[in-house]
Amino acid sequence: MTKKIFCGFVISCLVFAFILATAGLVSAEEKPNVFGLLLVGPYNDHGWSQAHYEGGKYVEKMMPGSKMIYIDKVNPADRQGVTIPQLVDDMVEKGATLIIANSDDMKDGTREAAAMHPDVHFIHISGDDVLTGKAPKNLSNLMGRMEYGKMMAGFAAALTTQNGKIGYLGPLINEETRRLAACAYLGAKYAWENVLKKDPKQLKFQVTWIGFWFNIPGVTADPTQVAQNFFNTGYDVVISGIDTTEAVVVAKQKKQEGKAVWAIPYDYIGACEGADDVCLGVPYFNWGPGYVDFVKAAFSGKWQSKWVWLGPDWKDINNPDTSTIGFTAGPALSATAQKHLASFINDLGSKKINLFKGPLNYQDGSPFVKAGQTASDKKVWYMGQLLEGMEGASSAK
Amino acid sequence: MNRFEYLTRHSRHVLVTVAAVFFFTSLVLIIAGAPPLAAYYHIFKGSLGSWIKFSHVIKSWIPLTLCACGLLFTFRIGLWNIGIEGQVMIGAVFSTAILRLGLESQMPSIIILGSIIAGLVGGALWALIAGFLKTKGGVNEIFAGLGLNFVAQGVILWLVFGPWKRPGVASMSGTEVFPPALWLSQVASIRLSLPALAIVCIALILTALLLRYTKIGLHLKAIGNNPSAAYLFGLKPARNMVLAMIFAGGFAGVAGSLQVSGVYHRLLPAISSNYGYLALLVAMLSNYNIWLVPWVALFFACLNVGSIQLPMALQLDSSLSGVIQGALVLATLGIHGWRRRRAEVRGQKTEDGGHMIGGREQKTEDR
Numbered sequence: 001m002t003k004k005i006f007c008g009f010v011i012s013c014l015v016f017a018f019i020l021a022t023a024g025l026v027s028a029e030e031k032p033n034v035f036g037l038l039l040v041g042p043y044n045d046h047g048w049s050q051a052h053y054e055g056g057k058y059v060e061k062m063m064p065g066s067k068m069i070y071i072d073k074v075n076p077a078d079r080q081g082v083t084i085p086q087l088v089d090d091m092v093e094k095g096a097t098l099i100i101a102n103s104d105d106m107k108d109g110t111r112e113a114a115a116m117h118p119d120v121h122f123i124h125i126s127g128d129d130v131l132t133g134k135a136p137k138n139l140s141n142l143m144g145r146m147e148y149g150k151m152m153a154g155f156a157a158a159l160t161t162q163n164g165k166i167g168y169l170g171p172l173i174n175e176e177t178r179r180l181a182a183c184a185y186l187g188a189k190y191a192w193e194n195v196l197k198k199d200p201k202q203l204k205f206q207v208t209w210i211g212f213w214f215n216i217p218g219v220t221a222d223p224t225q226v227a228q229n230f231f232n233t234g235y236d237v238v239i240s241g242i243d244t245t246e247a248v249v250v251a252k253q254k255k256q257e258g259k260a261v262w263a264i265p266y267d268y269i270g271a272c273e274g275a276d277d278v279c280l281g282v283p284y285f286n287w288g289p290g291y292v293d294f295v296k297a298a299f300s301g302k303w304q305s306k307w308v309w310l311g312p313d314w315k316d317i318n319n320p321d322t323s324t325i326g327f328t329a330g331p332a333l334s335a336t337a338q339k340h341l342a343s344f345i346n347d348l349g350s351k352k353i354n355l356f357k358g359p360l361n362y363q364d365g366s367p368f369v370k371a372g373q374t375a376s377d378k379k380v381w382y383m384g385q386l387l388e389g390m391e392g393a394s395s396a397k
Numbered sequence: 398m399n400r401f402e403y404l405t406r407h408s409r410h411v412l413v414t415v416a417a418v419f420f421f422t423s424l425v426l427i428i429a430g431a432p433p434l435a436a437y438y439h440i441f442k443g444s445l446g447s448w449i450k451f452s453h454v455i456k457s458w459i460p461l462t463l464c465a466c467g468l469l470f471t472f473r474i475g476l477w478n479i480g481i482e483g484q485v486m487i488g489a490v491f492s493t494a495i496l497r498l499g500l501e502s503q504m505p506s507i508i509i510l511g512s513i514i515a516g517l518v519g520g521a522l523w524a525l526i527a528g529f530l531k532t533k534g535g536v537n538e539i540f541a542g543l544g545l546n547f548v549a550q551g552v553i554l555w556l557v558f559g560p561w562k563r564p565g566v567a568s569m570s571g572t573e574v575f576p577p578a579l580w581l582s583q584v585a586s587i588r589l590s591l592p593a594l595a596i597v598c599i600a601l602i603l604t605a606l607l608l609r610y611t612k613i614g615l616h617l618k619a620i621g622n623n624p625s626a627a628y629l630f631g632l633k634p635a636r637n638m639v640l641a642m643i644f645a646g647g648f649a650g651v652a653g654s655l656q657v658s659g660v661y662h663r664l665l666p667a668i669s670s671n672y673g674y675l676a677l678l679v680a681m682l683s684n685y686n687i688w689l690v691p692w693v694a695l696f697f698a699c700l701n702v703g704s705i706q707l708p709m710a711l712q713l714d715s716s717l718s719g720v721i722q723g724a725l726v727l728a729t730l731g732i733h734g735w736r737r738r739r740a741e742v743r744g745q746k747t748e749d750g751g752h753m754i755g756g757r758e759q760k761t762e763d764r
Contacts, residue, residue, distance in 0.1 A: 071709045081670035082705060083660060086453045089588070090705070093447060108574040108663065116585065172568035211558070212569045219554065219569055219666055384565065395565050 033299050035059070036091035037070035038084065040103035041214055041243050048213065048243035048267040048285075052102045052125070055287025058320075059295050062288070066295060069094055075105060077216040084109025085116060092120055098298040100291070101125065103213065104176065114139040121298040123291075126176055128381070130307035137305050142290050143176075144324040145311040147183040147380065148348060149283025150239075151355055152327040153264045154187030155344050156280045157237040159195060159337040160262050164202050167230035167238040169223055169247050170209040173395055177241060179383040181207050184239050185390050186355040187344075195340050200389060206235065207392030213243040224250055231261050237280070239264045245271055251278040262332055272330045279330035281341075290324050309377065314349030356380060361388035407684050411693065414682060414732040421724040429720075431713050439710045444703030452589040456660060457672075458691075458698035459593050460485065460652035464676030465683070465690045466604040467648030470641040471538075472685050473608060474634075475621040478642065480527045480542025481649045482673030483549030484520040488650025490552060491519025492657045493572065493664040496579050497561070505578040513596070513654045520650020521643045523549065528642035532635035538642075553666050561664065571665030581659035590659050600648055605687045607644075617641055649673060675701075678729050700725065 037056045041049035049072060056068040071087055073079060084106050088099055098121045101110040107127050114122045114136050122139040129135035157166045166188055168181050185205045192203045208230070211220040223242055227250035230238050240247035240263065251263035252275045265271035265282045272279035290310050297303050313323035327345070329338050347353040358369035362385040369375045385394035423433040444454050464481055471478035478484075492512040499508030527545055530536040554569070561572045583590040608614035620627040620634045628634055656668050675697055683689035704721060707713040 069709060071705065073708075076665055076667035076670070079705070080667060081457055081672065081701060085588075086456075086702070087705070089449050089453065090443070090709070093449070094709075105568070105570045107570075112662075172566070172570070174566045174568060209567065211567070216569070218550075393567075395567060 032065050032067040033063070033097070033295075034067050034069060034091075034095040035098040035100065035295055035298075036088070036094070036096035037068055038074045038087060038099065038101045038103075038106060039070060039072040040075050040105055041073065043070065043072040045214075045243060046245050046268050046271050046273070047265070049102065050270075051268045051285045052100070052287055054268075055285075055291045056100070058288030059291045062292050063295060063299075066299070069096060075103070075216075077219060085113040088113035088117065088120075092117055097121065098123070098295060100294075104174065105213070111135065111139065121294075121303050123294050125287075128175075128307065130305055131378075131381075135305055138303070140294060140303075140305050141307045142287075142294065143309050144285050144287075144290070145309055146180055146283060146285065146325055148312055148317075149325045149327050150180045150183040151187030151190070151348065152341060152345060153239050153266075153281070153283045154184035154189075155191040156329070156333055156337060156341055157184070157239055157262075157264060158188035158191035158203065159340060160280055160333065161237045162260065163234065163236060164192070164198070165204045165235040165237075166206070167227075167235035168205065168207040168392070169226055169230070169238055169240045169242055170207045170392070171213045171242045172211055173209050173393065175382050175384075177209075178386060178394065179380055180241055181392075182383055182387045182390065183355070184241075185387060189389065190353070190355060191340070191344070203389070204235075205390050206230075207386060207390060209393060210242065215244065215246070223247070227251070227263075228254075231259060236260060237262045237264070240266045243267060248272065248275040248279055251275070264330075269326065269328060272328070276331040278332055280333045281328055281330040283325070283327045286320055286324055286326055288320065289322060309381075312349075317345065317349075362386070363388055363390060363394050404688075407686060407689060410684065410732070410736060411682065411689065414729055415696070417728040417732050418725050421728045422721045425717070425720050425724050429713065429717055431707075431711055431717070436707060436711060436713070439706035440700065440703035442703075443706035443710075444699035448587050450702065452587050454695070454698045454702045455589060455594070457701045458694050459590075459597050459659075460656060460670070460672040461676055461679055461694040461698055462597050462691055463600055463648050463652040463655075464673050465679040465694055466600045466687070467645035468676055468680040469604055469608060469685055469687060469690070470617065470644040472680055473614070473621050474617040474638055474641045475624070476531070476638060476641060477539050477677075478524070478527070478542060478645045479539050479674075479677070480524065480545045481645060481676060482669050482671070483542065483546035484523045484646040484649035485653040485656070485669040485673050486546075486549040486553055487523040488516035488520035488646075488653030489657045489664055489668045490549075490556065490653075491650065492516035492654035493556075493561070496575055496658065497572075499579065500576070508579060509581060509658055512658055513651060516650040516652075516654025516657075517647045518650065520646040520648070520653060522646070524642040524646025524649070525639065528639040531642075532638055550666065553664065553668065557664065557666060569666050571661070571663045571668075574663045575658075577662075579658065580662050581655065583659070590655075593655050593659050596651060596655070600651070601687065601691060604648075608687065613637075613640065678726065681733055682729055 039049040039052055043053040044050055060066055060068055069091060091099055100123045102125045104126050110122055110124045111129055118138055123142050126143045127141045129139060130141045168184055170181055171177050189200055192198050193200050208226050210223050210226060215223050223246040227238055227247050231254045238247045245265050247263040248265045251261050254261045255278050262278050262280050264280050267284055269284040271282045310324035312325040313319050317323050318326045354374055356375040358373045359371040360369040362368045426433040426436050445451055468478055492515050495512040495515040502508050527538055527541040530541040531538045557571055558567050563573045581590050581592055616632050616637050620632055620637050624634045657664055679694045679697055683693040707717060
């Protein structure tokens with residue numbers, strides 16, 4: 001028996017050695033320009049991570065000779081014990097010279113990895129390490145001005161709601177999520193006051209946070225339950241701020257039960273798919289163009305550490321080659337509302353409407369932007385609280 | 398049975414288990430339409446393919462081995478310390494508390510040392526609760542442990558979203574990262590932390606010595622083999638059970654502490670990374686033998702680190718690595734059950750093997 005097992009062991013060792021040897025031959029071929037993508041959620045989540053994955057595919061298409069390697073579900077709940085520096089080490093061994101980390105959650109790990117690999121370039125999406133001066137020279141930040149997308153979402157929601165109750169399904173609380181929720185509210189308030197000519201006091205805008213970018217059973221609040229709760233308590237439009245599609249899924253169920261409800265997903269251009277009768281549209285990211293700029297700079301040696309906040313291309317916000325932010329109106333949005341939305345987008349682009357113009361107050365009544373002033377980029381980025389008129393927590397209790 | 402025979406017999410068990418694991422995982426891979434050989438190759442290369450990869454394996458091996466060492470004490474006395482996961486977490490919490498106190502300190506190494514000791518104390522205290530529940534309250538340690546794991550997770554979530562939150566932020570990403578001065582030192586080029594490695598070696602040797610050559614080890618074993626008889630001999634089962642729990646919790650707490658200062662450099666809800674639960678498998682698979690523990694732990698650590706290659710290199714859906722790990726657990730438990738049955742049969746027939754007490758095979762190597 002022991003002898004047999006020993007023989008088996010020796011044979012399997014030989015097999016391994018053979019595989020190793022042949023693999024070595026294969027990898028000796030010419031090497032493409034490799035960039036690595038770390039995705040916080042599944043690459044096919046119909047949300048945040050899929051938008052990034054498609055962005056990577058876009059780079060491969062636009063830059064022949066470039067090759068993406070990616071790993072998804074990079075979060076401590078799905079991949080217990082796996083750290084960002086560990087994944088970066090692996091991608092660098094596989095030849096990556098540029099790493100894109102797509103989540104706020106990867107901020108610390110990305111900075112640590114960037115310090116360990118000074119020759120590799122890093123893009124941390126949605127971060128502000130360059131602004132705060134914590135970033136080493138090989139680290140840049142990239143984000144899209146989703147503020148405008150959220151304004152459009154809020155605008156569409158306000159024109160659709162029948163009782164003026166809008167729910168916002170929020171992820172965790174930080175500067176980014178606060179300002180995005182606030183912008184949805186600003187868009188809704190604008191439509192409510194200026195298109196519908198109603199009293200803003202009658203508009204109810206409730207933000208409920210789940211605690212992370214997507215559902216982690218036992219750790220976060222369950223977004224499905226939060227969405228159900230919204231619809232069961234009279235909110236008829238739910239705007240999603242999380243990475244995944246629970247809001248539309250639940251809205252669809254409620255619609256089938258005979259309720260007049262709608263939802264607005266987030267992040268990914270195809271997020272409305274299969275929910276035509278409830279989806280009012282989706283504000284989405286189009287990471288391709290922003291990625292290409294950075295990847296080109298990295299591969300041509302013209303890298304600069306910078307903080308980039310790319311806006312929509314106002315000439316055509318849905319142009320896949322130029323606009324980082326887009327909004328596609330969904331089939332459930334009425335024709336009149338679509339018309340109003342189109343002119344709202346026009347006015348935002350021509351600067352006729354600026355929703356960051358004061359006076360704007362924080363939730364506790366203290367001034368955010370004074371009358372006659374307009375909030376600067378930095379002021380918007382670091383919005384410290386939700387705005388007056390919104391309900392929900394501004395920070396952790 | 399002499400030592401050599403014992404080791405070969407048990408390495409045979411390990412080999413059989415490993416073969417079963419390969420069989421099950423191959424089955425899963427084939428069903429999923431993936432080439433099993435390529436998958437194993439990538440797992441192998443992804444864990445032992447380079448020094449840096451190996452040191453990531455070691456990073457995962459460290460908490461696993463520490464927890465498994467601790468579990469040897471509780472298994473020895475016949476306790477199923479499922480609460481080890483929570484003991485890792487509370488160790489991490491205590492450790493974080495000390496590191497937070499020492500943010501401005503001029504002597505970071507003292508603070509780090511203090512944090513490791515705090516982790517040890519924290520884990521031990523948490524285990525003490527389960528120990529007292531068992532001995533004073535008559536609560537089965539499995540249920541007490543599971544309950545305490547949930548409580549420990551709750552404590553971390555509360556701290557991360559509450560008192561220890563980052564300013565203005567409420568996210569399960571964890572607390573603010575500690576300044577690099579408070580990180581456990583590591584050799585940067587190979588990502589290896591020598592102090593952590595030293596701690597594990599000390600833990601291994603200490604466990605071996607305590608279990609084998611001291612009165613404590615003897616008492617634990619005597620009580621584990623036959624609590625009533627031990628009581629008649631004047632040993633105190635309750636006291637020794639609590640003692641075993643303290644040892645297990647202490648080791649687990651140190652593991653939690655190293656996760657904070659050596660790996661994540663902050664406290665986050667997933668700080669224990671399931672190492673406690675995994676260590677239960679390590680301890681069982683190594684047949685509660687201290688000298689097999691590091692090797693079995695190494696195997697699990699390789700799998701942990703290497704399986705990340707499946708989605709990356711083979712574009713396998715990432716949930717598949719979860720399925721493979723599940724198959725691994727099933728195979729391990731299946732073989733464990735089979736071995737137990739065999740031992741039972743052999744025990745009845747010849748009485749030369751181990752005694753069966755509490756449904757668990759007792760060790761025969763150091764009689």
